[in-house]
Amino acid sequence: MVRRRGTRESRREEILLAALDVFAERGYTGASIASIAERVGLSQQGVLHYFPSKDRLLAEVLRLRDERNLDVLVLPGEGGAITLDTVAALVEYNAQRRGIVQSFTVLSAESVIEDHPARDFFKERYGTSRAWMAEVIRAELGDKLPADLTPEQAAPLMFAVMDGLQLQWLLAPDEIDMPGLFRAFLSLLKGAPRPS
Amino acid sequence: MVRRRGTRESRREEILLAALDVFAERGYTGASIASIAERVGLSQQGVLHYFPSKDRLLAEVLRLRDERNLDVLVLPGEGGAITLDTVAALVEYNAQRRGIVQSFTVLSAESVIEDHPARDFFKERYGTSRAWMAEVIRAELGDKLPADLTPEQAAPLMFAVMDGLQLQWLLAPDEIDMPGLFRAFLSLLKGAPRPS
DNA sequence: CTGCGATTACCGAATGGTCGGTAGGTCAAG
DNA sequence: CTTGACCTACCGACCATTCGGTAATCGCAG
Numbered sequence: 001m002v003r004r005r006g007t008r009e010s011r012r013e014e015i016l017l018a019a020l021d022v023f024a025e026r027g028y029t030g031a032s033i034a035s036i037a038e039r040v041g042l043s044q045q046g047v048l049h050y051f052p053s054k055d056r057l058l059a060e061v062l063r064l065r066d067e068r069n070l071d072v073l074v075l076p077g078e079g080g081a082i083t084l085d086t087v088a089a090l091v092e093y094n095a096q097r098r099g100i101v102q103s104f105t106v107l108s109a110e111s112v113i114e115d116h117p118a119r120d121f122f123k124e125r126y127g128t129s130r131a132w133m134a135e136v137i138r139a140e141l142g143d144k145l146p147a148d149l150t151p152e153q154a155a156p157l158m159f160a161v162m163d164g165l166q167l168q169w170l171l172a173p174d175e176i177d178m179p180g181l182f183r184a185f186l187s188l189l190k191g192a193p194r195p196s
Numbered sequence: 197m198v199r200r201r202g203t204r205e206s207r208r209e210e211i212l213l214a215a216l217d218v219f220a221e222r223g224y225t226g227a228s229i230a231s232i233a234e235r236v237g238l239s240q241q242g243v244l245h246y247f248p249s250k251d252r253l254l255a256e257v258l259r260l261r262d263e264r265n266l267d268v269l270v271l272p273g274e275g276g277a278i279t280l281d282t283v284a285a286l287v288e289y290n291a292q293r294r295g296i297v298q299s300f301t302v303l304s305a306e307s308v309i310e311d312h313p314a315r316d317f318f319k320e321r322y323g324t325s326r327a328w329m330a331e332v333i334r335a336e337l338g339d340k341l342p343a344d345l346t347p348e349q350a351a352p353l354m355f356a357v358m359d360g361l362q363l364q365w366l367l368a369p370d371e372i373d374m375p376g377l378f379r380a381f382l383s384l385l386k387g388a389p390r391p392s
Numbered sequence: 393c394t395g396c397g398a399t400t401a402c403c404g405a406a407t408g409g410t411c412g413g414t415a416g417g418t419c420a421a422g
Numbered sequence: 423c424t425t426g427a428c429c430t431a432c433c434g435a436c437c438a439t440t441c442g443g444t445a446a447t448c449g450c451a452g
Contacts, residue, residue, distance in 0.1 A: 008426085008427090027309060029225045030225040032412085033411085033412065034410085042428080043428080045413090046427080046428055049426090049428060050427095053412080054413090102309075105305050106305050106308065106309065109301050109302055109304070110223055110302060110306065111367070112363065112367055113222060113302065126364055126368065130364075146384055147380065147383040153380050157380065159360060160361045162360065163356070163363055164357060165353075165356045167308065167356075168326075168355065171307070171318055181353060185353055187344075188384050191343075204400085204401090228438085229437085230438095239402075239403055239404085240438085241439090242401075245402060248439095249438080250438065
């Protein structure tokens with residue numbers, strides 16, 4: 001028997017990555033610990049040895065996914081400020097990572113269910129993200145946006161567009177040009193010249 | 197025993213309404229036929245008497261929800277054309293019907309999962325809705341939108357904003373003014389005067 | 393109006409499966 | 423000898439679906 005194929009920490013990460021995949025494919029409710037275990041060559045109880053419950057496993061998966069996204073968002077703008085173009089680049093990056101997008105879409109929508117273990121995570125996440133995004137918009141476009149929008153209004157719209165496009169893109173990748181449409185929305189926000 | 201409390205058709209509708217609620221509360225995967233049955237005072241097998249399987253029950257629930265939405269959308273503009281204001285009114289109406297919104301949000305996101313029974317429904321629905329919405333936009337705003345957007349680009353953005361706002365609103369109803377933000381997006385589309 | 397066979401509307405029980413989680417053990421490395 | 427990494431075995435609960443009933447009701451013949 002070949003036990004101890006790595007450190008405890010590396011084994012945990014292995015499991016977390018597999019769990020992210022399975023959650024993306026089946027949602028949280030539809031995913032079973034056993035199916036995650038199978039993917040890393042463990043028994044169900046092997047997984048439960050590293051994570052005490054399915055809830056906790058989900059919590060750590062979400063934390064991991066957030067870290068990754070932060071990497072993509074922060075690294076390119078190293079030292080410099082994050083701009084709307086950086087955000088557009090993130091959307092472009094996401095268009096290459098279907099699994100990550102799907103996990104986020106499925107889990108966030110599932111989380112609106114009462115007593116869902118990810119509910120607090122997403123609620124807090126959207127709250128802080130909106131505040132942060134409002135500042136990014138203010139820094140780049142100032143206080144006055146087209147149609148008298150405030151940055152505080154534009155921020156939730158921004159995430160709405162990102163999330164909504166992801167859903168349509170997941171259902172019909174060939175019909176929806178997610179990065180292109182997101183850029184189109186951005187140019188709307190920036191206030192390009194009106195026709196007529 | 198008091199059977200036959202109504203016609204077959206009314207009994208079916210009773211079940212469909214209960215199912216819509218339960219799907220909203222727990223998602224499709226998380227909902228059990230028994231919990232739906234309990235809500236209408238039937239046994240699990242009683243429900244199965246009217247709908248041959250859980251899949252079929254879901255299919256009919258979705259059809260029902262579509263009909264209701266169509267009522268809201270079409271009745272106000274009876275005879276006349278549907279305008280963007282009618283769409284805004286629908287968003288306003290939705291802000292009063294949390295259950296309906298939640299069921300749609302949860303089920304549509306769940307449907308991106310492979311082999312999900314609602315996948316085809318939502319894929320087709322978005323396809324036809326986008327085409328239809330593009331025509332509404334073209335009829336009202338013409339071919340030239342701000343930032344050189346085409347109606348075909350604006351249509352998916354429209355649904356993205358609707359869906360994305362719903363998600364944020366469901367998680368934080370007090371923070372998110374869904375109808376207001378949607379109207380803000382609409383005025384962006386209409387090309388209100390730029391500042392400066 | 394009566395009687396009766398067919399249909400409808402269910403329910404109880406069981407099938408075969410999966411679920412998350414616990415208890416208690418084995419085995420190897422340190 | 424202890425510790426950590428697993429495993430087998432198991433639990434009670436729940437799952438969708440099928441089968442086989444039973445009681446109420448309906449259509450219709452007489």
